[in-house]
Amino acid sequence: MSEHDHDHQAPARPYHRSDRPAEHDKTLADRVARIESLLIAKGLVDKGALDRLIEIYEQDLGPMNGAKVVARAWVDPAYKQRLLNNATAAIAELGFGGLQGEHMIVVENTPQIHNVIVCTLCSCYPWPVLGLPPTWYKDAAYRSRVVIDPRGVLTEFGTQLDDTVEVRVWDSSAEIRYLVLPERPAGTAHLNEDRLAQLIDRDCMIGVKKVRVS
Amino acid sequence: MSAARLIRADIAEMPGSCALPRKSGEMVFLSDWERRAFAIVVNLAEQGQFEWSEFQQQLIDCISDAERDDPQNPSRGYYESWLASLEALLRRKQLLEPLPHAARKAW
Numbered sequence: 001m002s003e004h005d006h007d008h009q010a011p012a013r014p015y016h017r018s019d020r021p022a023e024h025d026k027t028l029a030d031r032v033a034r035i036e037s038l039l040i041a042k043g044l045v046d047k048g049a050l051d052r053l054i055e056i057y058e059q060d061l062g063p064m065n066g067a068k069v070v071a072r073a074w075v076d077p078a079y080k081q082r083l084l085n086n087a088t089a090a091i092a093e094l095g096f097g098g099l100q101g102e103h104m105i106v107v108e109n110t111p112q113i114h115n116v117i118v119c120t121l122c123s124c125y126p127w128p129v130l131g132l133p134p135t136w137y138k139d140a141a142y143r144s145r146v147v148i149d150p151r152g153v154l155t156e157f158g159t160q161l162d163d164t165v166e167v168r169v170w171d172s173s174a175e176i177r178y179l180v181l182p183e184r185p186a187g188t189a190h191l192n193e194d195r196l197a198q199l200i201d202r203d204c205m206i207g208v209k210k211v212r213v214s
Numbered sequence: 215m216s217a218a219r220l221i222r223a224d225i226a227e228m229p230g231s232c233a234l235p236r237k238s239g240e241m242v243f244l245s246d247w248e249r250r251a252f253a254i255v256v257n258l259a260e261q262g263q264f265e266w267s268e269f270q271q272q273l274i275d276c277i278s279d280a281e282r283d284d285p286q287n288p289s290r291g292y293y294e295s296w297l298a299s300l301e302a303l304l305r306r307k308q309l310l311e312p313l314p315h316a317a318r319k320a321w
Contacts, residue, residue, distance in 0.1 A: 025245055025247075028245070028293075028294060031297060031301070032247040035304065035310070036254060042310070044261070044309060049257055053252075054253045057225075057226075062241075127221075132227075132234060132241070
């Protein structure tokens with residue numbers, strides 16, 4: 001069993017605990033409610049602004065954005081071309097942004113080429129489209145090994161590639177963030193864009209897995 | 215407001231011990247008060263009531279304080295440290311008191 005296996009769903013930090021007694025949780029909730037109502041009374045925050053922020057961070061900061069980009073590229077060849085030519089602009093077309101000067105580059109998987117992304121120096125990651133990086137993405141083990149032995153690492157994720165497939169590893173940086181455009185699986189011709197987006201998960205857009213029809 | 219997303223990189227990409235708790239890339243809140251506390255801090259920072267780095271440093275200090283006795287079994291959870299940091303910053307910036315006269319009357 002590799003270290004990848006058990007880290008996939010692990011919480012970011014062990015102390016983000018759910019074992020608080022209900023009574024203690026209530027005390028904490030009261031402290032927050034008191035602060036919120038005092039700040040509202042002072043006119044420093046308003047409830048609607050807080051609700052909007054929660055929605056943005058909780059719902060939009062996740063791999064669903066990337067899945068929508070990929071699904072659009074699968075159904076719309078002109079969009080796909082724009083995505084490959086200028087990913088930052090094409091992603092912004094769908095309303096996803098927030099990077100500060102970094103460029104997005106989308107690399108396309110084909111039957112001959114399989115792409116995988118890494119950040120060997122730290123943990124640069126295309127978070128506006130993929131959310132926050134998984135724990136293993138930041139591990140030294142993944143960062144160093146995927147460069148030396150990409151096929152071995154992909155095998156640990158359950159991805160077996162034919163020997164004829166060329167594997168390309170893309171090293172992200174502060175300036176450039178990569179996103180993998182996975183191959184559309186066979187047998188999906190009848191699915192619409194929304195249904196397709198549901199097939200695409202984070203690991204496929206990092207490039208460690210292929211999209212499967214579930 | 216357009217569909218543009220306004221997520222800030224310095225918040226989303228906080229490193230190390232203060233990194234936002236997440237699962238499969240998405241933020242994890244265990245109770246609704248954690249959501250509210252998160253949003254209050256982000257909102258105040260967006261208004262320029264304090265620099266994000268100032269809150270972040272406070273959070274790092276609160277977390278390492280909670281981990282002092284046993285790093286594997288900290289004395290409080292992530293958003294409890296977050297809340298303690300918010301309270302500390304509100305005190306330091308004197309954002310909660312005194313309430314302005316008008317607001318107090320309206321209350």
